[in-house]
Amino acid sequence: MRFSDYFTNLTTRPRLLLGFLLLIGFVLLSWQNYQPPADAELNKRVRYLEQVIEEGAGVGTDLASINSQNPEWALFSLSFTAYALASRAEQQPALRPEAARYVALAVAQVLQPPIRGTFEPLATAASPIDTTGSVLYLGHLNLMLGCLRQLDPTTTYAGLHDTLSGALYRRYAQAPSGCLESYVGRRWVPDNTVALASLALHSQLSGSPYRMAAERWVARARRHYLDPKTGVLASQVDAQGRPQEEARGSMVGWSIWFLARFDPKFARQQYQLYQQHFSTNLGVLRLYRERAGAYNTSTGDIDSGPLVLGYSMPANAFAFADAVALHDQRNAQRLYRLIALGRRSVESPTELRYGVRFLDLPVSPLAEVLLLYAECPAVR
Structure with missing residues (x-):
């Protein structure tokens, strides 16, 4: 072998080995499975969201700030916190009393004018719920009520849960489009899936027939709500239940x-x-x-x-x-x-939340609770 060939082998082989190791690492990472966060981390994140609920939506609070940006975000911050707390209590039964307390507080916040007023402008704290109103608001409220009833079967909100579930069930049976309105003339499919999930949970908890609304909706969705190009659900449907906006x-x-x-x-x-x-x-x-x-x-x-x-x-x-x-x-x-x-940690000895890296967005409680509920979904 010539000296030049020997030198080439010495310099090429490490490169090949490095490339091979990088390829193996890439494959291993590609096949790696997701592992949920440890309970200690999740519990610190829950405490941050409980603090948001305790503060309420008064002037100067995180919820008020979010509400001024987009009222839906304040509703979602509370509703997804309720879903996450109920899920955590399923996974850690010792958290059940604490979760029930804070979900009840979240429900109370959603029933107050600062949150409710966007969807029912004439509402007061004492006025009854308009069961003919926005499915966006009513769907999340009803699923929150279901989560609370799951945690505390003796909750004082059980009657409201029954009333609202019954009203939604009847409205679905009568809706020509099969979907209820989020806003006047706007029937968003995602908002309807929340309301239908709430009816299925009511059936699970009480034995009611309301889950049938979800079953009928899915049958109709398979026939009429799918985007013809992709086969996935359209974003909106019109008054006759035809796709109105692409997926x-x-x-x-x-x-x-x-x-x-x-x-x-x-x-x-x-x-x-x-x-x-x-x-x-x-x-x-x-x-x-x-x-x-x-x-x-x-x-x-x-x-x-x-x-x-x-x-x-x-x-x-x-x-x-x-x-x-x-x-x-x-x-x-x-x-x-x-x-x-894309995220950064904001941590104290008792609380943990995540912000958006490089950007100071005002919706950090919402971003955090969406991720938290994603990481601890409902146990089925």
């Missing part, structure tokens, strides 16, 4: 999350189509777009947030929730890595 990642991801509570089979089918048409698999990461086949960069809208090459933060966050809820741990880990890249 969107931020909407279908949310819908799958709540479908998993009452029809895991349909949720899983939607999840597979969502992956097929909206995502890009990079092995160690997976990215989800707001619209199938669209790779534009723009400011987006209030639902999608900014779009970078068509990818949106909500689409990826809800895809992570879907993956955890449907036990796709490998994909959950890929999405968790993406989320970890």
